[in-house]
Amino acid sequence: MSVATLPRQPRSIGPRRTIAIVASLYNEEYVNALVEATNQELLRIIPNAAIPLYRVPGAFEIPVCAEFLMQNTEIDALIALGVVIRGETAHADLVGTSVTNSLQNMSTTHLIPIINEVLLLDNEEQARARCLSPDYNRGIEAARATVNVCELFSKLYIAHPPGSKSNSRANIASNG
DSSP, rough: OOOOOOOOOOOOOOOOOBEEEEETTTTTTHHHHEEEEEEHHHHSSSSTTBEEEEEESSGHHHHHHHHHHHHOOSSSEEEEEEEEOSSSSHHHHHHHHHHHHHHHHHHHHHOEEEEEEEESSSSSSHHIIIIOOOOOOOHHHHHHHHHHHHHHHHHHHHOOOOTOOOHHHHHOOOOO
């Protein structure tokens, strides 16, 4: 099995960010390692970040908690962490698909980035490699992706403030 390297570390960003983590309690050893790595990397890159942690029983409950947070709190991004290991039935695939679709839909609806690290894995060996390995911990990857997307959204909000869409189209139409 080839092991990919982590994405490069983003540069530290200045403004205070609130990045919520919603993590499953199921497969606790692996998810706890993801949570720890995510927290450490976020605080290393954004030392003044607020990182509230919300624990849910399993991966299937992650979307409902995420939706509640998006509707009722001010967050810059959300990281979903969980580990689902396939068994002999289709249950894991159904959970993985449901969670992924739900998180994608709410991210595009609320325009709040969600980093989905609810891992759907074939076995414990894959879980150890992606959660416990310091060389390829998906929690570190989640933190770096979150910082990158927060920085991108800051630039988008500056370049395209909410409500500016109609003005841009009118200018293009009148100049076209």
